[in-house]
Amino acid sequence: MTVGVIGGGQLGRMLALAGYPLGLDFLFLDPSREAPAGRVAPVVHGAFTDPQLLKWLSRECQVLTFDWENISVEALRKHACGARRARICPPVSALATAQDRVAEKRLFERLGIPTTRWHAVGSRPALERALREVGLPGVLKTRRMGYDGKGQMRIRTHEDALRAWQSLGSVPLIYEEWVPFECEVSIIGARSTRGQTVFYPLNGNVHADGILRVTRAPYGPARWHRTAVDYLTRCLEHFRYAGVLTIEFFVRNGRLIANEMAPRVHNSGHWTIEGCATSQFENHLRSILGLPLGSTRPTGHSAMINLIGEMPAREALLAFEGLHLHEYGKEPRPGRKLGHCTLVEESTTRRDRLARRLLARVAPGVRLP
Numbered sequence: 001m002t003v004g005v006i007g008g009g010q011l012g013r014m015l016a017l018a019g020y021p022l023g024l025d026f027l028f029l030d031p032s033r034e035a036p037a038g039r040v041a042p043v044v045h046g047a048f049t050d051p052q053l054l055k056w057l058s059r060e061c062q063v064l065t066f067d068w069e070n071i072s073v074e075a076l077r078k079h080a081c082g083a084r085r086a087r088i089c090p091p092v093s094a095l096a097t098a099q100d101r102v103a104e105k106r107l108f109e110r111l112g113i114p115t116t117r118w119h120a121v122g123s124r125p126a127l128e129r130a131l132r133e134v135g136l137p138g139v140l141k142t143r144r145m146g147y148d149g150k151g152q153m154r155i156r157t158h159e160d161a162l163r164a165w166q167s168l169g170s171v172p173l174i175y176e177e178w179v180p181f182e183c184e185v186s187i188i189g190a191r192s193t194r195g196q197t198v199f200y201p202l203n204g205n206v207h208a209d210g211i212l213r214v215t216r217a218p219y220g221p222a223r224w225h226r227t228a229v230d231y232l233t234r235c236l237e238h239f240r241y242a243g244v245l246t247i248e249f250f251v252r253n254g255r256l257i258a259n260e261m262a263p264r265v266h267n268s269g270h271w272t273i274e275g276c277a278t279s280q281f282e283n284h285l286r287s288i289l290g291l292p293l294g295s296t297r298p299t300g301h302s303a304m305i306n307l308i309g310e311m312p313a314r315e316a317l318l319a320f321e322g323l324h325l326h327e328y329g330k331e332p333r334p335g336r337k338l339g340h341c342t343l344v345e346e347s348t349t350r351r352d353r354l355a356r357r358l359l360a361r362v363a364p365g366v367r368l369p
């Protein structure tokens, strides 16, 4: 059984590593010779839109999935879907919605999931309307292609908005209210092609400069988890989804406000590799192949810390008792995710103490609330 993966980044690499014990094989498509998945699985190199490669991949594989959101929905529909071609999971409709922040907001509203107030911004007059209707402060984001906080600018004043328009306005934008949140959480769940669903414990996420730094799980009161599961279920059923789906939330006055969704395994779920009975990667594979889903029971209190920009010395990290290290084999570059480490402890007190010590070493600027 061969799983085709469009995108050979660290998420794809961890998918392959989770799939080998199940007896699965993998084929990746990625333009980069340095794609992290290339160290563990065969990669065909070419554009994500290459008609020949997409057709070939969908003939060679039983199922196609993706580890990267910014791939062309049009190319997928045209070259990878159809008779005698592999199924694509998650559904392309979910990918199309997640690629466009406006479509995503409309879906949340349609499904009764609270989200930030927003206004589409396609012109200068629309920007003025957005500022009037949504108010200040806010954030201006590109509708498409954003990740790790790229393509967005915080707006505190009218002048900020004009400056942001100058630098971002060449593409369609969305203006959102700035939410003074107490914390950020995310929920990850899987739905199989047979309709079985499982949900992971809630993740508590700390971002800096728009990029995820730390996740702790299980996190927050049971009430938040129940609400998040309810919202995620609405999305899973809406798309008749297959695979892992993530929703990120702001928590404000104890209310969950949806920020965005990701139709794939998610950085805030990396802790599930060591911290849960079955990882998000394995459950993604099980769900797209119609296999029974694995238990999401946590094995302790986990903290996941991203290693960003430069890799700390391996010796220093491994000297932390119980630390699990994941290096993705990427060239260091400022702001780039190069790896992560996970701690699984018996108590939240011990986990947070160790996580703070580790953070002081690898990301001195990042504070754990």
Ligand SMILES: Nc1ncnc2c1ncn2[C@@H]1O[C@H](COP(=O)(O)OP(=O)(O)OP(=O)(O)O)[C@@H](O)[C@H]1O
Pocket: 116, 139, 146, 147, 148, 149, 150, 176, 177, 178, 179, 180, 181, 184, 207, 210, 211, 212, 248, 259, 260
């Ligand atoms: N409206 C908002 N109010 C408050 N904080 C926000 C808002 N929008 C974004 N942020 C902050 O910036 C982070 C990144 O924003 P967002 O999730 O929209 O970006 P992204 O580039 O799609 O990120 P990802 O890497 O999760 O795909 C959020 O997790 C949050 O910390």
Ligand SMILES: [Mg+2]
Pocket: 248, 259, 260
């Ligand atoms: Mg996000």
